[in-house]
Amino acid sequence: SQQGEEDPQALSIQEGENATMNCSYKTSINNLQWYRQNSGRGLVHLILIRSNEREKHSGRLRVTLDTSKKSSSLLITASRAADTASYFCATDNGNQFYFGTGTSLTVIP
Amino acid sequence: DTEVTQTPKHLVMGMTNKKSLKCEQHMGHRAMYWYKQKAKKPPELMFVYSYEKLSINESVPSRFSPECPNSSLLNLHLHALQPEDSALYLCASSQDNWVADSQETQYFGPGTRLLVL
Numbered sequence: 001s002q003q004g005e006e007d008p009q010a011l012s013i014q015e016g017e018n019a020t021m022n023c024s025y026k027t028s029i030n031n032l033q034w035y036r037q038n039s040g041r042g043l044v045h046l047i048l049i050r051s052n053e054r055e056k057h058s059g060r061l062r063v064t065l066d067t068s069k070k071s072s073s074l075l076i077t078a079s080r081a082a083d084t085a086s087y088f089c090a091t092d093n094g095n096q097f098y099f100g101t102g103t104s105l106t107v108i109p
Numbered sequence: 110d111t112e113v114t115q116t117p118k119h120l121v122m123g124m125t126n127k128k129s130l131k132c133e134q135h136m137g138h139r140a141m142y143w144y145k146q147k148a149k150k151p152p153e154l155m156f157v158y159s160y161e162k163l164s165i166n167e168s169v170p171s172r173f174s175p176e177c178p179n180s181s182l183l184n185l186h187l188h189a190l191q192p193e194d195s196a197l198y199l200c201a202s203s204q205d206n207w208v209a210d211s212q213e214t215q216y217f218g219p220g221t222r223l224l225v226l
Contacts, residue, residue, distance in 0.1 A: 042217035
C-alpha cells in the first residue's frame with residue numbers, strides 16, 4: 001500500500017505567490033525527501049530532511065517535518081512559471097522506499 | 110557527469126515481442142533502480158541492484174527481467190508484455206543502496222515511454 005499521500009492533488013497559483021503542499025505517511029521513517037517531476041520526465045531531487053530535523057531550507061524551498069503527526073510540508077516561495085511540475089515526497093523506513101501520490105502544481109505567469 | 114541516460118526514449122511493442130530498455134550512469138554509483146510509473150501516479154519501485162547484485166525485487170512479474178552487466182549499466186528485458194504494462198519506465202542510481210544508507214539521493218534518467226499493443 002502507498003506509504004505517503006499528498007494534498008492537495010492539484011494546485012494552481014499566480015506567479016509570485018507561495019505554494020504549499022503536504023505529505024502524510026503511515027510508518028516511522030529514517031528520512032523524507034522531496035522530488036520534482038516535469039511532465040512525463042525523470043524526477044529531480046530537491047531536498048532531504050532527516051527524521052531528527054524539524055525544518056530545512058534550500059533556496060526558495062522550505063521543508064518541515066512533524067514526526068509526531070507523520071507529516072511534512074514543502075513551501076515554495078515567490079513561485080515562477082518554471083516551478084510548474086509534479087512534486088512527490090518519498091519516505092524511507094529502512095526496508096521500503098515509497099513515493100507519495102504527488103501534487104501537481106501549475107504556476108500561471 | 111551527473112547524468113543518467115536511458116534508451117530508447119519511446120518504444121512500441123506487440124505482446125509477442127522481446128525488447129530491452131537500457132540505462133547508463135557514469136557517476137560511480139553502486140546502486141541502480143528500475144521504476145514503473147503510470148500516468149498521474151507516483152513511480153513504483155520494481156528492482157534494486159546493489160554492487161551489481163539484485164537486492165530487491167518488488168514482486169514484479171517474470172515477463173520483466175532485469176540485468177546489470179556492470180556497475181554502469183542496467184537493462185530491463187521485456188517479453189510477452191500486456192497492454193497494462195504500458196507506462197513510463199524510469200531508471201535511477203545512487204551512490205549506495207538506500208537500505209545501506211538511508212540518506213541516499215537518487216538521480217533519475219528521463220525515462221522510456223513504453224506502449225504495448
